[in-house]
């Protein structure tokens with residue numbers, strides 16, 4: 106059967122789901138000073154309860170804040186360190202400035218790579234950076250969360266996604282995890298492109314957009 | 323005895339005025355019986371062990387000061403500037419929205435969205451708000467992205483430049499005046515006031531003229547010489563944002579007062595305190611006890627509220643969180659990167 110779709114998630118389109126006096130803003134990203142961010146800020150100033158809220162979205166994309174907030178909520182997280190020029194190896198590195206996004210993380214395992222990456226993310230020492238120590242056997246896993254739901258992710262990631270949605274309230278987010286023998290820990294939360302969603306994920310998002318907010322709360 | 327952290331970075335220390343001011347702040351804290359230490363970006367994990375944090379570095383949600391402020395808030399440590407104030411004041415869209423909501427007197431202002439801008443709309447803005455207009459990129463500071471425009475083509479050109487940095491920008495009616503009042507408020511009370519005299523070469527309080535930077539003169543004004551309406555408007559504007567410390571810029575034109583902006587993290591090193599010798603004492607007292615006014619009350623307050631009051635910056639939900647005992651700041655780092 107061919108189901109007719111009202112909402113096919115398209116690049117750069119922001120969806121606003123209204124329910125009584127509250128709103129959900131669904132977008133690929135929620136960066137500071139972008140259209141979705143200001144839509145949220147405007148709503149808040151008008152007293153409209155909005156998910157996510159403007160401080161949640163700042164928290165989510167700023168890696169050290171994201172991890173500390175998750176840790177305080179009982180989510181296992183990768184240990185983070187802020188540094189100007191020291192790093193231990195191997196590590197996963199994130200920038201901390203206007204030009205950085207949690208989507209750009211760098212795995213470094215030797216000094217040559219470290220020099221290149223850290224020069225880049227700090228703009229030659231202008232900004233501090235954030236790194237997380239990992240082990241030689243660590244790997245990075247990513248999974249997409251749509252209102253806290255995941256498709257084709259391991260059980261562990263599935264329950265983390267639910268918890269992360271409770272804490273950060275991002276309708277659409279990529280969860281970046283560091284995995285090793287000792288388990289699975291949060292490394293960062295990053296934006297998602299609609300085009301990077303799998304067929305199943307796209308359908309789930311479409312369903313949620315079509316059926317409006319009542320159905321998934 | 324409480325422990326005050328003063329958050330600084332390289333820029334703070336590279337200016338001799340700012341360095342002098344933070345050292346003075348530390349000395350005042352010590353003279354009040356507290357210990358004080360400088361906290362650098364790499365020391366952020368020490369924040370949960372402080373009793374209060376005072377940020378003295380340029381604040382912005384996208385830089386490390388916001389991480390420091392948010393760390394403090396998550397652990398229930400009183401902080402100036404609190405993250406909410408940074409988020410609002412560092413963004414002129416958010417800041418003006420807060421002033422408008424509280425009907426604070428300010429220039430007529432519109433928000434221009436990237437996806438809506440065209441010639442028709444630009445022409446309409448001149449019709450509604452007059453000529454010239456002032457355009458502001460929301461994150462501007464030190465007047466770097468504040469421009470006066472007098473024609474549609476000029477507006478479009480500047481707006482397109484600003485839209486590279488933000489999806490919304492500010493358009494404002496132009497208010498003529500020779501000086502800006504700067505009213506310092508803390509927790510809704512007057513902290514200091516001064517005049518910033520605008521250099522004759524420009525309309526801004528700091529500008530680049532023929533390649534050199536011209537700064538305004540700062541003239542501290544004793545409390546009894548400030549028009550009471552100016553103080554009142556400064557307090558109203560501060561209260562529209564929060565309970566922190568703010569520097570409110572006010573212009574007077576044709577007998578009317580306008581708030582031009584509310585700054586979090588106001589400058590305290592340009593001689594603002596010349597007539598307010600207890601300025602740092604008031605700030606520290608507020609951070610430690612929640613009381614900005616009476617230093618004498620401090621001791622009795624401290625007994626009942628060791629971490630300051632549970633106001634704006636105490637973050638209700640997390641305030642009861644216990645502080646972590648083992649923190650990772652004395653990590654052994656294996657490699658040093660030279661730039």
Ligand SMILES: Nc1ncnc2c1ncn2[C@@H]1O[C@H](COP(=O)(O)OP(=O)(O)OP(=O)(O)O)[C@@H](O)[C@H]1O
Nearest residue numbers: 429456462463464465466494495496497525526527
């Ligand atoms: N509407 C206006 N009319 C006339 N002059 C204005 C107006 N808005 C701003 N200015 C002038 O430009 C200066 C900078 O504006 P504003 O404070 O909004 O931006 P800023 O980048 O935060 O600057 P600063 O840090 O120098 O205060 C003001 O001090 C004021 O003198």
Ligand SMILES: [Mg+2]
Nearest residue numbers: 463464583585
């Ligand atoms: Mg300013």
